Amino acid sequence: MKVDHLQRLPAMEAAKKIIKKFFPDCNGAILAGSVVRRQESPTSDLDIVVFDQKLPASYRESFEELGWPVELFCHNLESYQAFLKSDxxxxRPCLPRMIAEGIVLKDKGILDDIKQEAKTLLHAGPEKWDVSTIKLKRYFLTDVLDDFIGTTNRSEGVFIAGTLAELAAEFVLRTNNRWIGSSKWIHRSLVEFDVDFAGAFTEAFDLFYTTNDKSKVIHIVEEILEPQGGRFFAGFSLGKGSSDN
Incomplete structure (x- = not known):
């Protein structure tokens, strides 16, 4: 993506101009993302959530404007609720987080209620995993951990470790009734859960990637599994009627 970062306007100013140009009659708009969390980088974009009752349906659009890459998340005053529910x-509360944390760009009296709706969902947390789901996730996490321990192929190990990190992060977060994420939001979600644990988790995988030392990864994944019964292989079944685990 080729964007002139040196000539672009400040984020808030640019976002307001974009709303005025493309959605002058919208009911409300919010600027979200890294620029409002003070985590802006040279590749950051403007995440803008737009509410416009005239829109027939929700849509997402990306373009460049005023020196910024822009991502629009456009909804009418009913369609956004399906996305809140799906997230x-x-x-992975992408839209609830954007709405709750975002800065108001424009409001015709609708955003207080929508923001409160998003904040309530975020505060409630995700639906708790039931016993059968935990057993299923334990099994797959155990299976990938065994693959990681057993492989002697460095190239395969690199990719197994990536899968293991995602599954382990998901497991520890969901069994503690926390939101999860993908990509950079895996780490951010771990930090929100426990900053010390997030550091140890990252250090373990970094050690493997830089030195091929698996010990800390194995240890931390086993620690993650332990409160839920530890590794799970023998006794697992799927699709066997009433005897399923």
């Missing part, structure tokens, strides 16, 4: 069901 919460996936335990």
């Amino acid at each position: 919460c069901e996936r335990a």
